[in-house]
Amino acid sequence: MTETKAIQAIKAIRGRLLSFVAEPAGPGDTSSYRLIEDGLVVVRDGRITEVGEAADLLRGLPEGTPVDHHPNGLITPGLIDTHIHFPQTQVIASYGAQLLEWLNKYTFVEEQRFADAGHAERNATFFLDELLRNGTTTAVVYATVHPGSVDAFFAESERRGTAMIAGKVMMDRNAPPGLRDTPRSGHDESLDLIGRWHGKGRQRYAVTPRFAITSTEEQLEAAGALVREVEGVYMQTHLSENLREIETVRGLFPDARHYTDVYDRYGLLGERSLFGHCIHLEEDEVRRLSESRSVAVFCPTSNLFIGSGLFDLDRLSRGAAPVRVSLATDVGGGTSYSMLRTAAEGYKVLQLGGQNLPALAAFHMMTRGNALSLGMGDEIGVIEPGRFADLVVLDSRATPAMAHRMETIDGDLDEELFVLMTLGDDRAVAATYVQGRLAWERG
Template identity: 75%
Template sequence: MTRRALRGRLLSFVGDPADAGAGASHRHIEDGLVVIEDGLIRAVGEAHDLLGGLVPGTPVEHWPDCLILPGLIDTHIHYPQTRVIASYGTQLLDWLQRYTFPEEQRFADPAHAAATADFFLDELLRNGTTTAAVYCTVRPESVDAFFAASERRNMRMIAGKVMMDRGAPPGLLDTAEQGYRESRELAARWHGRGRQLYAVTPRFAVTSTQAQLEAAGALLREIEGVWMQTHLSENEREIATVRELFPEASSYTDVYDRAGLLGPRSLFGHCIHLAAEELQRLSATRSVACFCPTSNLFIGSGLFDLATMRDPARPVRVGLATDVGGGTSYSMLQTAAEAYKVLQLRGQNLPALEAFYMMTLGNARALGLEDRIGALEPGREADIAVLDCRATPAMAHRMESVEGDLAEELFVLMTMGDDRAVRATYVAGERRHVSPRAG
């Protein structure tokens, strides 16, 4: 049995601050202890209450002046796009053709796929992210490489083979039957193996025929417990193209609904330009809209409307996501900072407590994994991020004027923080990243 304990300032959420109120939404312990055994959290509480009961010899890793939180969670990201990030000057459909598709063709090479998966996962860990919903490529080799790399790190990941049977170079196309067969084989190989989980992944309606979308729907019905991820209503030209390709559908959302792709495990990236009836259908099916602020700004797609998603008459579940490589940062902290700015342009706001809820328990709930990850609670998997609010000289200087106000401290961390603010990342209780500053 492996044991360790982490000591420091603990922060974990029990509810959404937007619903529960700021004070009732979280648990904050100034000198706390997280006790870990065999990858699970066994106890959480005040350090002075728990230290005396530790099994003799249990190592205690002390992070004074740092915040210990659940590992950060990303609901929409593309691992083959690590070399597409920061590609200049086009909007969505041109961006895919000019940058993304040429890069994704390289993933037919298993060695390239494996090397990229290693880089990608290590970069997530450097940024405190321990779980993500990940797009691979159309090639099964890319999926095997990704899950093998994740399994070696014992990370809890959701991922799947992209399905595309039109609108892309020949080297990236499958067929409806091939996409169904390869996805089914990959799910049989990886779904539920250790901490690996599978997502049926039609890229979007522009690159999948009706037959392929229906094949994706069949996979959801036939394979218990898998997810579905795709893109929805990101860009005006994309929406017009979908209208031309599916004239029988009443809306973009209706295209997916007709194929049986909506539901509580369905993750829809972007969801910017939705009509009222589309929002109603997403709400009724408990589907998830993934807010990707850095990508939406960088590619010029539009501004996400969080207030509309929270309409009590038809609330839509929301996840926060980086969307690398259209997104410009692997950091969920930077992503939250850009989310704040997007909402400011909408005349809305994103308090820091709500942002950190979204990055942790909120995204766990969006993925349906709140019983396993997203909180510092006994029985949860011990995925943990240690964050430093004074990680840079500018942050330390700003923090001199923060006088014991947790919300203000978190806002500094979210607005000015990035990978440098991550002192350590633990996966199932094992330290998988430590900053050089940690010594």
């Protein structure tokens, strides 16, 4: 009986293995990654125990160990999305509005439906199905103001064994009555959710004031109190996405030096704080984000779709005061759940700014880089012993156009990754593993 359980707890996944060991210095930086052309990942009880050449490791596996073989697949760590809205699965692809109109015309209307527990549960199931179909195994997620929406999301994530960070949106003004809480109820409901979910399995909580326009000073103080009271919680919000948004914040907080100062004065900056967008920042804002080790989240697809502006990666990550940067889809302002398509849009945004995003840098951001931005580099983002076996199998010949392009690429990893990044989407995901268990498979 004991031996049978031990065998069942072990499995292996075979294929080409790609994992980063450092941030790439540029195209062709072979020192930044480890590539094993015929590799094996050995998994026991959800975590990686061995990684190496298949020929070496297969001999040491216990008899009967199942081996999933992907001879034509490129296996990378599961992709990580650092800013996405779970209630917006039926808002995605809504026509013709910029940020504030888009929120009032589409988003706030849809989010009121999440007061219904059944609706929240159905959407949580769809949302996690869609993430896994796109190779995303960890995400930083906005729920709605309703505590039940958070319960539905975390319950579904816990059932699947995924590592998710999420929180109840806090909004006590400038929103419909059905989406407003109060400083006290927002604090207490968030604290109750933290008690239920933060640290349960692989779930983590993010204190989530939506943005300064929808939170009074009292509510931002309550959010800061939560960050101070509970060790290890995250904080997520929006910052400097849209010019009209920035003007509105100036009117609501006339004593603040700038938009970032609104959050700073309530203790919301820090190494576990993620600020979506960060497009139109003043120099002092960049300095404070850098000093506090806060994370600026690059959401290229939604910035284009909602017409917000162009992210300046060089200014933030390579300036005199470097800011930590992560990459995210921002569904439903973003129009794709695919981190591959998001990276492609990021490449185009940066091209318009006279900058570049090499494929190695993009894949590092989607895996190890985003894991480090979340402080989770010891758990996810790389294929190394001790980490959770969250993996995605990518097919660089998934579509006729990709296969046709790949005919001209003779073993050049940079070019192959660029094909995946620019022509790939959910169709390029052959399989997704969560803790070594097959969570999604094409076909």
